[in-house]
Amino acid sequence: MKELKNLATRISFDHRLTPYMFTQPYSSKLAIEQLGSYKVNSSIINGLYLYYQGENQIYSPRGTSSVDTFLNTAYRIKESEMNKLKEKMEAITKPEVFPIELLSKNNRRNHIITYMYPIPMNNTLSYGSVAFFVKESAFKKMTQNVLSDFKGNMYIFNEKSELLASNSNGEKLELEEVRKLARGETGVFNKTIDKENYSFVTVRSDSSKWTFLTAMPTAQFYGRMSSLKLTIIIILSIIAIVGILTTIYMSFQQYKPIKSIALALKSKQSEQMPKRINKNELESIRESIELIHEDSEQLQKKMKAHRPFIKDQLLLLLLKGDIKKQTEINDLLVDLKIDFNGDRFFISLISFKDRIEEHESLQSREKILSLLAKMTYKDCVGYGVELIHDNAAALIVSMKDNSKDPIVAQQNFVENLKQQLRQYSKVMPTIGIGKVYEGIGWINRSFIEANASIEYDLLNKDNTIYFENMTPSNEGLFWYPIDDQAKFIQSVKQGDAVVARETLNTIFSNLKEQNASTYMLRCMCFDIINTILKNTLELGINLGTVQVKRLTEFKSLEDLEHTLNILLTDICEEVEERKESHNSMLRDNILEYIHGQxxxxxxxxxxxxxxxxxxxxxxxxxxxxxxxxxxxxxxxxxxxxxxxxxxxxxxxxxxxxxxxxxxxxxxxxxxxxxxxxxxxxxxxxxxxxxxx
CATH class of the missing domain: 1.10.10.60 (Homeodomain-like)
Structure with missing residues (x-):
């Protein structure tokens, strides 16, 4: 139960599994794969499903299906149990464990155990649920050694005295009679049932409130019966099963290729397709291809409706440098009609801190954001996205590869940008401009530099600053450049470990090239350590005594660089986690406000x-x-x-x-x-x- 609770908590706060992600063609596949990874992490889970209230869809590692289709086909749940499960999915506020009865051809009792948790966890304002299905056989495997080779029965009841699992060797007892005994006191006692004496052992868990009851005929403790007959039956059964399976296998081999194609297409079909009987494989393949074509058209319509949201997500990924497959990024750029002029990029960061919000209304800011959605000027074109955490907007600008002077083209674009902003703002926002880089994978470097320029502007009282124009404040013979320091600080604040390590490597390479004394080098090293400590405190991250001690006990530049690289990874991971936590807190606050107003x-x-x-x-x-x-x-x-x-x-x-x-x-x-x-x-x- 602890294992499943941990999985439910991780799913609840996984930004890749929000309702919005499942509605997007690109991200829904990643979300389904992420669900599959959670299922693989547990050995007892038979099914994992995610449901958001008010929708008619259930999400699982196999894909998406409607609620009714899932309940009717996935596990063949009884109609009375279906209503019970639907009610819990819509109104669950705390974790629950309960059995669900299934339909059975031979009228034998058959059920699965459901672990259901609300989303988000530990919050009265739940908007969804995550459910784990565990077959009764999983409990039987864990309890099969309790009875050993004795005859008897093993039962597990939840806190409501509902039967979760049972394991029997020999004659079964009346369930209601056993349920009454499970509700009573725990311990060891004897009781006569149907003129036969039984010994009972009852244990109740303090953590789960489950009751475990074992019943055995008392006579077994005084003698054992021969198991030869049972062994012979088992051997003959195994031989029969092997023979049947071999026959079935040989039969399927005759039409395996066509069957494989039919099954492959069927696995990609929508669950909403009307069911037909007496279909051969060729008819199934034809219908599957038609259905895939229809689904493709529907996905194109949905993607067109959600294009603005996908566009912002893609631009944010480019700013973070989170590009795993270049081909997929290029395909998305084409689909979203983002037409970069060339392969040279730079970032213009427009900061609203102490500018727009203090002197003007949010309506002015809306107009500026609308202006930055797309800007073109001569050889440059830029696409903007709002950065709510930084109270700013970033403009990703590309320029033609045949531009004679990229720096001049960059300056002309920025001047045009400033003229446009003056039309909407009495007080000019701060503009930081990063260097021009070649290649879409280097956009995040320019973004870090633009952030560093904003910080530098706070000291120079200028509303436009180019990262390349930042000059060192130290004019001594030995020291490392201040622009490297500013870029390093901003990469840490943004949680970009790649750029932070690159800049740190540049700083240390600069130190190694200088013909400075050992004392001067140690002073510069302590300045780097002080810079990291100061900025981690500003971020609210407190380093432990052991970590600080390790920093000050470096024996060489290589030793310090190695220690800082390890520390930077931990700091950047903490920054990213805090951003995700901020999103969750903002979501809860907004939903709470709307519920109240x-x-x-x-x-x-x-x-x-x-x-x-x-x-x-x-x-x-x-x-x-x-x-x-x-x-x-x-x-x-x-x-x-x-x-x-x-x-x-x-x-x-x-x-x-x-x-x-x-x-x-x-x-x-x-x-x-x-x-x-x-x-x-x-x-x-x-x-x-x-x-x-």
Whole structure:
């Protein structure tokens, strides 16, 4: 149970498994693969499924299917148990363990055990659930040595006295009789059942509250019966099974190639395809190809609708340098109609810190972000994305490869950018510009340099600064360049371990080339150590005494560089984890605010964005990514559920209820309600009261 709880917690906070990720063609495949990796990590899991409330889809390592299809085909669950499972999926607020009865051809009892956890964990405002299915056979394997070769029965009950698993050697006992004994006191006792004496051992777990009960005929403790007959039966059964399996194998070999193609296509089919009987393999292949073509067209339509969100995610990946396969990135650039002019890139970072928010409204910032969505000037074209953590916007600019002077082209573009910004802002934002690099994989280096330029601007009181123009503040004979130091600091703050190690290597190479005394070198080394310690404290990361001691006890430049490289990996990982934690906290705060204010007439996208100091476009994208719904859809769902509740549980007039849930236009709400529910509010009240 601890193992599954840890898996559920990791799934709950995995940014790759949010509702938004499953709706995207590119990221949904990665999300499904990620689910599969969690399943592989446990040896007892038979099925792993992820469900988000309000949807009709269940996600598993095998793909996506509708709830009804999953319940009917995956495990053939009884109809009564299906309703029970649906209710728990929609309303679960704490972890639960319970059995689910399955359909059985021979009327024998058959079930699976369900471990269900809410998403997010330890939060009353859950919006989904993760479920692990464990077959009863998994428990039988773990308890098979309890009975050994004795005859008897082994039972496991949960805290509600529901049977989770049983293991029997010999005659089974009446389940209800055993259940009564399990509810009683624990310990060892004897009881006569059907004129036969049995010895019982009952143990109750303090952690899981499960009850483990073992029942054996008392006579077994005084003698054992021969197992020769059972052994012969087992041997003959094995021979028969091997013969049957061999016959089946030889039969399938005759049409294996066609069958393989049919199965391969079937595995990629949508679960919504209508079922047909008496289909041969050729018909199945033809229908599969037609269905794949239809699914492809639907995916193209969905991708077109979600293109703005995918575009921002791709630009953020380029800024982070998180490029695993160049070909996939190029394909996405084409699909999203991002047309870079050439293979030379630089970053223009527009910072709103102490500029826009102090002197102007968020509406001005929205206009600036709209301007930066795409900018072209002569040989350069730039695509912008908002950086909510940095309170800034980054413009990825590319220029033609045949530009005679890249530096001049860069300066001309920046000057044009400044002229455009002056139209929307009385006080110019700070602009930091990184170096020009060749290759899309070097964009993150320019991004780090642009961040470093912003920090340098705070000292120089200028609103535009080029990283290349940063000059060393130390004019002595020996020291390392300040621009390397600034780039190193920003790479650590951004959590970019690759650039941090590259810059650190450049700094140490510079130290090794200088003809400085040992004392001067040690002073410069302690300056590097002091820089790291100061910035980790600014980030809120406290290094342990052992780590600090190890830094100060270096024996050579190589020794210090090796120690710092190890430390940088830990620091950058901590920075990335904090960014993810910030997203989770922001999501919970926004959802809590909406749940508390959805009845207010003033609640809206712009109002909420201003409340949390976000742009409306970012809040809209953030809601879609985290919940799978737009801001308007999410608020409508809350208001609609409250409206239906008051319709059925109170006698208030419809107009009064509409006003109470935050709507002013009663007629407009009525039309929308009828479109969503298929009936008018009055008819809904009448139908549900009659059914109740």
């Amino acid at each position: 959805y009845k207010s007439h003033e609640l809206g996208l712009e109002h909420t964005a201003e409340k949390f100091q976000l742009s409306a476009s970012y809040l809209s994208r953030f809601m879609k990514e985290q919940t799978g719904k737009t801001f308007t859809q999410f608020v409508w769902q809350l208001r609609n559920e409250e409206f239906k509740r008051q319709l059925t549980e109170t006698g208030k007039p419809i107009k009064e209820i509409v006003l109470d849930i935050g709507y002013v236009d009663v007629a407009n709400f009525t039309r929308k309600f009828k479109k969503e529910e298929g009936v008018t509010p009055g008819q809904y009240r009448k139908n549900n009261r009659n059914s109740a």
